[in-house]
Amino acid sequence: MxxxxxxxxxxxxxxxxxxxxxxxxxxxxxxxxxxxxxxxxxxxxxxxxxxxxxxxxxxxxxxxxxxxxxxxxxxxxxxxxxxxxxxxxxxxxxxxxxxxxxxxxxxxxxxxxxxxxxxxxxxxxxxxxxxxxxxxxxLPRYRPDSLLARETNGDLAELLPRMRERIRAAATPEEHRKLCRGLSRHLVRTGFTLVMPRWGGWTSDLTESADVFAQYYPERAEQMRAAAAAALAPVADPDVLRACVEDLGPWLADEYTARHGTKTARPTG
CATH class of the missing domain: 3.30.460.10 (Beta Polymerase, domain 2)
Incomplete structure (x- = not known):
């Protein structure tokens, strides 16, 4: 095993x-x-x-x-x-x-x-x-279950508007590159935790995360593998960023909510 x-x-x-x-x-x-x-x-x-x-x-x-x-x-x-x-x-x-x-x-x-x-x-x-x-x-011990999936990454829908605003505000290649790395990492990790309870395990390796995701969503496999590649070797291309927040991101947020629900609101202040 x-x-x-x-x-x-x-x-x-x-x-x-x-x-x-x-x-x-x-x-x-x-x-x-x-x-x-x-x-x-x-x-x-x-x-x-x-x-x-x-x-x-x-x-x-x-x-x-x-x-x-x-x-x-x-x-x-x-x-x-x-x-x-x-x-x-x-x-x-x-x-x-x-x-x-x-x-x-x-x-x-x-x-x-x-x-x-x-x-x-x-x-x-x-x-x-x-x-x-x-x-x-x-702290307690943890299992890769749906509760953990919800509470770690069940807020993508809330984060996407902020991500779009940061992309609009970015002005230099270096800013675009940093956003590419951060945003791509976030999407890959969210894609992995979406399927984590079904896969029954954990990995922090971004390439493996995308491959595990692809087992359950083959129709989105190419996009997720491209996101993993961008996280590891970020590019200063605004079009890559926009594709993440206008296509893969919204789909992932909807699927995540349907599968695991929405992250519990945190106390403010």
């Missing part, structure tokens, strides 16, 4: 580890750990890696560094300024990466009931502990 990212009982196995970080990125990870501790001091609860670096699949000069930082309190403007400076400094100093992305939250939100099957699942299953006490110890 295929492993599919689950243990013998059908629960997610945690993805990635510090031991899987490739040699080219170990200095970067060490610097990130040190600088995070210095930057936030006693405000910091814990920090995590996620994405291709802890999975051991990062490509020098092409992959980005993804971090999740949990503070003891809800982040404020000072915390966000600290995060921006941290990300900029790492990106400028280390040529091995093409950008730094940082998710910044207070620990109470990460452990909240509202985020149990979204941010909580993300931290417990897709994030690698880097610094501090691991919040995953306070």
């Amino acid at each position: 295929e492993h599919r990212g689950l243990d013998a009982y059908g629960y997610f196995e945690r993805e990635g580890s510090l031991g899987q970080v490739r040699a080219e990125f170990r200095g970067l990870v060490a610097a990130a750990r040190e600088r995070i501790g210095e930057a936030y001091g006693r405000r910091l609860h814990s920090a995590y890696l996620y994405g291709s670096v802890p999975r051991g699949t990062a490509r020098p000069g092409r992959s980005d560094l993804d971090l999740l930082i949990a503070l003891h309190h809800a982040p404020g403007d000072e915390d966000r300024d600290t995060t921006e400076a941290l990300a900029r400094g790492l990106d400028e100093e280390f040529a091995q990466i093409d950008g730094v992305g940082v998710l910044l939250y207070g620990k109470d939100r990460l452990l909240s009931e509202a985020e149990r099957y979204d941010l909580g699942w993300f931290l417990a299953c897709l994030c690698t502990p880097l610094l501090g006490a691991d919040l995953a110890e306070h």
Whole structure:
């Protein structure tokens, strides 16, 4: 039987580890750990890696560094300024990466009931502990079911208008390229979680995600595989972006809602 990212009982196995970080990125990870501790001091609860670096699949000069930082309190403007400076400094100093992305939250939100099957699942299953006490110890185990599908990506219909606005506002090739990578990734991951409960497993590999999706929606396979390719090698072509939000995106949002329902509204403020 295929492993599919689950243990013998059908629960997610945690993805990635510090031991899987490739040699080219170990200095970067060490610097990130040190600088995070210095930057936030006693405000910091814990920090995590996620994405291709802890999975051991990062490509020098092409992959980005993804971090999740949990503070003891809800982040404020000072915390966000600290995060921006941290990300900029790492990106400028280390040529091995093409950008730094940082998710910044207070620990109470990460452990909240509202985020149990979204941010909580993300931290417990897709994030690698880097610094501090691991919040995953306070979270349940997870299965690849319809509830998880709904609460992770069941908001595509709500996001599409914002995506269209960002495309209209983009003015440079670099802005279009960044949007291409982000939007394509989002669509591929949404396409995968649409079929995840039927497939009965997990993968973060975008090419595999598109191939799994294609098993259930062969009529959309070419579009989804093209989106995976664009996520891995983004292009500065506004037409590619528009095709995503005017054709594949709306269809995917409708199918997702029909299959899993709509993501539960989160508290505001």
